[in-house]
Amino acid sequence: MRLAILAYDQISPFMLSTPLAVFGEPFLASGHRVDVCAGQPRLSATGGLMIEAPFPLEAAREADVLILPGWRNADEIVPTPITSELRAAEGRGAIVVGLCLGAFGLAEAGLLDGRRATTHWARAETFAARYPKVIVDSGALFVDEGRVITSAGVASGLDCCLHLLGRISGVAEANRTARHLVVAPQRAGEQPQLIERPTIGSSVDRRITDVLETLRANPFPAPSLDVLAERAGMSRRSLTRHIRARTGGNLGEWLRRIRLERAQDLLAAGARGLEDVAARCGFPDAQALRTAFRSELGMTPRQWLARQRLD
Template identity: 60%
Template sequence: MRIAIIAYDKISPFMLSTPLAVFGEPFVGNRHEVMICGETQRVAAIGGLSIDIPYPLSQADDAEVVILPGWRHVDEAIPVAIIDVIRRAAMRGAMVAGLCLGAFALAEAGLLDGRRATTHWSRLDVFQSRYPHIQIDKGAIFVDEGMILTSAGIASAMDCCLHILARLSGSTEANRVARHLVVPVQRGGGQPQVIERPTAASSAERRVAKMLDDLLVDPTGNPTLDELAQRTGMSRRSLSRYIRAHTGDSLGAWLRRARVALAQDLFLKGADGLDQIAGVSGFSDAKSLRHAFRMETGMTPKQWQTRHRLS
């Protein structure tokens, strides 16, 4: 899969490295051809850095996935050349993602009219007033509209890229990369952009993270909150608080999402038979699987397969 990441003058090195960390590192199992494309052969990044750009912007016309990682400022015009590349990508059926303020470029290209979208929480009001035909999701950390995706801030850009990797290579690969990067396993896009979290380095959070990793490996069990609290040496109330801080959701909602992710991975690998897939991924039956899919994706499993499997 050819993935074009668009660079520009005064880009944040962190924003540029976010999609590179997910798609371009050598530990990514399903090798993708990653191309950094720009209008010039070298850009001046913030912090006094200079970055050589190996591919011209036109090279993005050959990519199946085009990603714009952020933009300098909402009041600074985005070059027409970048907007045209994004528009052409969408017209030929490529996946297009605008990370953080990169959503403004997708809006300028007309790709978000009538669609759900998000951007950084501090610029949502500007986004709404400038593009009234977009359905702004003010709480989402990223929004997946099929072949058009937008995300909130930098950390959310990582979530969005991992989500894209799950679509390209399956949830197992995306979760493996997340663990390698030492970031939380895939968070759903509907989680709040701003939540209070306990101290990340606390022993309690490490115990909760390990417990969630164990559940992710095998989400077919049905442990109660009391059982998990005993396992982690925490009170039920404290465990609930830490789970919500770590995942942005309740145990039940997160476990449902983990099971849906496992089912998605099975679908992408060619598994068939809803009842069998339901059992392997932790659902009681096909009806429960369909219900969970609608809650998480707004689609039936069949609709999701049709929409999300890329050739």
């Protein structure tokens, strides 16, 4: 598997480093390759930095996955040399990814016409007005349309890249990489971009973290909110409010995602029999597992497994 990352003048070092961090040494050690390609060998970056790109833009034509990490200005049209590479990649069946404002590049190349896509919430209206054929989901963290993937701003690029790593190397490897980077395991793409969060490091934040991490380690029981509230030392109403602020939904929705992550790990590792997988993950039966896959991922377990095997 060969990945190409398109760099450009005045690129954000953070956006460039996002796919490089996720597809790092363990990924390379597995026999994959990651190339940074640009139209010129030496680039200026934001913050006064200079970056040397080891490969020309044309080298991206050999990639199985092409990533455009952001774009320097939503009011500036992404130039033809970049959109041509994006269009050529999609034409040969490669996966094309636009992180943050990189979605503007994919749209300019015509790759998002008739497809769902997202971008940074602050530029979603501009995006929708400029590209009316795109079905803009301004709330999603990332949108996976199979061979075309887009993400919202900055940190959600990590979620998008971890999701892509899960497709390539399996969910277990994506979660291991997330732990190594000290970020949350893959957040669902449908999770909202803007959610209220408690103050970092506060006593309430630590107690909510303890509750959620305990449930993450053992998601089998269906704990009552009253029991959890007593454990956290707060009212049921307060606990519900803080869980919604942390996860973007209610406790049941979050538990379903955690159980689904465990099911994905098992299926990717070769587990057979949906009834057995469902029981090992805390679902009442295989039908409940299928429903969770359709609700969270928009596909059946079999379809999800097929998409993990990239050509």
